[in-house]
Amino acid sequence: MSQEIFDRFTKCAVKMLSVDAAKVTREARFKEDLEADSLDLVEFVMELESEFGIEVPEQELEGITTVGQAFDLISSKTK
């Protein structure tokens, strides 16, 4: 796991989800632990897209509930 990418990922989460960076751990669940609703998540994904210059199609987001899952998806696209 690239720390640099995770730091940028965390920065987006802090900005869009209004959470402490310390709460952004691989195990954290968006809804339960970070109290993000569907609109927060859409904004978060759009922020990630512009931060990393990538595109994340809607269907790839299905089933993603934790920070770790989302981070793996993003980092797989930044290579």
Added chain:
Amino acid sequence: MSRVVLVTGGSRGIGLATAKRFAELGDKVAVTYNSTPPSGDFVAVQCDVTKQADVDRAFDEIEAQLGPVEVLVSNAGVTKDGLLLRMKENDFAEVIDANLTGAFRVCKRATQSMLRARKGRMILVSSVVGLLGQAGQANYAASKAGLVGFARSLARELGSRSITVNVVAPGPVDTDMTRTLGEEKLKAFAELVPLGRIASPEEIAGVIAFLASADAAYITGAVIPVDGGLGMGH
């Protein structure tokens, strides 16, 4: 009050009256126009709402000059009347593209900054014929009815961020658009209206201004008829 207000289709009719009303209230007003730039106490930006690039450029310009849009009045619209059997698919598609998809383009763009601000007002200008129907206006009526479902979906999506989305449904209004109907047809139309006359654009503008006011903070997903009673029961 000095909010940033954007009115699309502000060169005449309801849009122009609405822009003037907000300017009188002390708001910072921008209007978009397609062909004829209006003059008044507001910023006028050329924008064809059927073109995404135009919409983006217009918002960029307005944001640079006035700041993020806090009140959006989606008003730009066209007609291409004709009976169904004589209506070309293109006549149908063009009206939908301007009136309904155009609203989609501007609302989507405005949503970005409203979400960040955690507040906002969107008012979509529909028409009594959206729910009443009108011979010769299948395309226009479909586009105006579509705005209702569109607005109500947005009201649900954005409600948690204190963004309200409402529809105003005018009856016949004294504008260039209705004047194309001709004097005789307009008179016949007025006779169908319980109040017995057509509206002035200012009477629609007043209701739009109300929906943007503090008093309307708890109204969302509503369709407000401003039609002299023409659409009662629909």
